């Protein structure tokens with residue numbers, strides 16, 4: 005059995021008066037990839053963002069219910085959202101490196117969180133993060149080049165390295181391959197598969213093939229509800245709910 009990392013209980017998310025997520029409860033485990041799938045606008049990204057309080061940054065957004073990280077309520081007044089987002093990192097749809105060097109893109113997080121006390125320690129964090137993100141060999145001789153000068157796929161691996169650099173426990177990925185070509189996508193999928201050993205990974209994807217390839221559990225959302233959650237192989241071959249079946253057979257989406 006995998007250890008449960010995140011527990012959501014009766015979570016609602018509102019944008020002003022509009023309820024975008026309705027009473028969602030889910031357990032997310034360590035050491036596996038959990039995919040969130042469902043038609044456009046069903047609330048996948050909204051729910052993903054609630055898992056590291058990224059919704060805090062959206063005016064009018066409000067979360068009710070409970071989200072526990074290792075048993076600790078992430079919405080408690082004592083929880084520092086900046087520290088939380090180091091523990092629960094995020095990779096976005098479009099690669100978004102800072103307008104800084106490759107080195108500085110990675111160094112920024114460890115520096116603000118005080119994770120490296122010398123240049124040698126920082127160099128080691130940079131090398132190990134880029135290695136884990138499968139990018140070290142491609143960039144080790146050009147660490148002072150701008151992060152934005154890399155290809156799209158390399159930029160996305162840089163963003164993954166940036167998330168890894170602060171030693172997260174959970175990595176949230178919001179359609180991380182949607183701006184990438186098939187070769188860069190395959191590289192990111194391989195990387196996700198390697199990384200899952202050490203993190204809880206949650207990925208929002210529009211691609212059912214991708215969910216089937218990379219995840220062990222799948223959650224199907226529809227109109228703000230979590231319709232079905234289970235083993236990925238079960239969801240794709242033997243869904244319990246009619247709505248899930250309709251979605252995975254392409255009847256709507």
Ligand SMILES: Nc1ncnc2c1ncn2[C@@H]1O[C@H](COP(=O)(O)OP(=O)(O)OP(=O)(O)O)[C@@H](O)[C@H]1O
Nearest residue numbers: 019024042043044045046047048049050051062210
């Ligand atoms: N910042 C926002 N302000 C107001 N409403 C929002 C905001 N972001 C999302 N919504 C609404 O919340 C609902 C869920 O949106 P969300 O982006 O979470 O869905 P999604 O399943 O991720 O969609 P997609 O697959 O198209 O990215 C939608 O009705 C959307 O219009």
